[in-house]
Amino acid sequence: MIRLQGIERIFDVGGQQVHALRQIDLDINAGDYISIMGPSGSGKSTLLNIIGLLDRPSAGRYLFEQHDITALSDDEQAQVRRERIGFVFQFFHLVSRLTAAENIELPLILSGMPPSQRRERVAQTLKAYGLGERAHHRPEQLSGGQRQRVAIGRATIIEPGLLLADEPTGNLDRASGHEVVEILEQLNARGITLLVVTHDPELGQRARRRLRMVDGAIVEDTSRST
């Protein structure tokens, strides 16, 4: 599904070059469940952002579903994100003035789906994530776990092939963190390709394939056969 070849990412900070990613080669198959771990500042988020087309590599080749993606314009990349990629963030990033249902509906609105079809999909998604009662609540009226479930609903309502989660439990207590992980794993079990960046070793161990990053490079790549 994804092939990275010699990916580099260099930031220019006040004339000084920060090598966030060095020579990353990585193949990801459809349906994989991958965790990325490593110390803070090792380039995990940068790698996830490049895979998610939010950022462009300074060098290297990126094939997404057999297409060379780095050649696409920003707006073409936006279309790939809109149709194929879902994001879950540590800080949820819900739009505070919109209700849970409206937040979940956003990707469908952006895709131009007619309102009648959207309503059905949103209702289903809310139900699937146990948010049926919370449809008309605003983010500030929801618990952290509920907020992250809204965010996951928003990321998956378009049925993307790839779900990227950057420390999805980093801001949650243990119990709600667990809930969220289970939801993500259920999604993976139904075929979605899942990449999770995490600090939590226990969580990281659950993935079938585990990457370990240090200083911008992948230093460990272990797979567990189920």
Next chain:
Amino acid sequence: MNPRDHLQFAFTALRGARLRSGLMLLAMAIGVAAVVVLSALGEGARRYVVGEFSSLGTHLLIVLPGRNETTGGAPPLTSETPRDLTLEDAEALKRSRHVRLVAPINVGSAAVSWGGREREAVIMGATHEIYEVRHFTMAQGRFLPPGDVRHPQPVAVLGAKLKRELFGTQSALGERIRIGDRRFRVIGVLQEQGQSLGMNTDELAIIPVMAAQSLFNVNSLFRILVEAPSRESIEPAQRHVIATLKARHDGEEDVTVITQESVLATFDRILGALTMTVAGIAAISLVVAGVLIMNVMLVAVAQRTVEIGLLKALGAPRPVILRLFLTEAALLSLLGAAIGLAVGQASTALLRQLYPALPFAAPSWAIIAAVLVALGTGLVFGVLPARRAARLDPVQALARR
């Protein structure tokens, strides 16, 4: 993203920042209301003046003695003493197909008395032609009869107010009054007409022009009013009048001919320009409102950085983000303009109530211009913030909390 969702998203975003949106609406509304009210004032003044002149009569030329270099101005200050206008001059003017009516007039003031009551009044010496030229109507009796101008009957026509003051509710017709040291018989009373070009016809007494000349002991006329048969005839009539009088005055061009049209056009121009100017000054406040919109939108973009980053992560392309923010600016401008229009029109209506004599009304060009300028500044000043939003780097935007 379909247009309805687009509008709704922009609308909820504005509603999400009530205070900010409210202030911008207020600024826009004040600007538009100012344009509407000020242009209504200017237009009211213009219409009032034009209306006053129009009541004088159409296709009218006013001939006055003395040369005036600028047409349409005040009576001239001459270096040489000009020749007087005479009744013979007036009669000579009739001989042109571009002249329909010639009405010589004389003006003076004298005491008017009847049965013990006496009033100082403006006396106008005229012929029966003035009736048509000035569009008089009679309340009672008849106007000065046509006939031998040089040997007039001692008759008088009274303005409505003068008649009331002398006779009260009694009939004045057939009564003999005294004007100065002469006696006149009242043959008619004018319909109430009010002020017209600084002369209140309600307070006039009108007597035959020759009678006025002997009453005031003069041989000259105050003015000659000439009416052309049509609009096209005004110019030839003016040339005819000047040529005729020049020939009669030993080749010297010592009269001034004011056409009603030229006076009207001058006032129209001056007051029109005045209206444009005040409306333009008011429009500056719209631009100020535009700058305000820009600043507030910039703040909004800064505050909603994460939201913008999120929209980008969800796959919103740059044009969509750009349009969302432009739509917010346009909505604010249009809503502000609508409120301003309502307030402006309401204030104009109130002004009309307070001053019924003045026809206050914002001209449609001012209304259209105000709305367009409001929308235009909203969009122009909305572009910068919207572009800033569209260009945000999603990674950095989302890195903020």
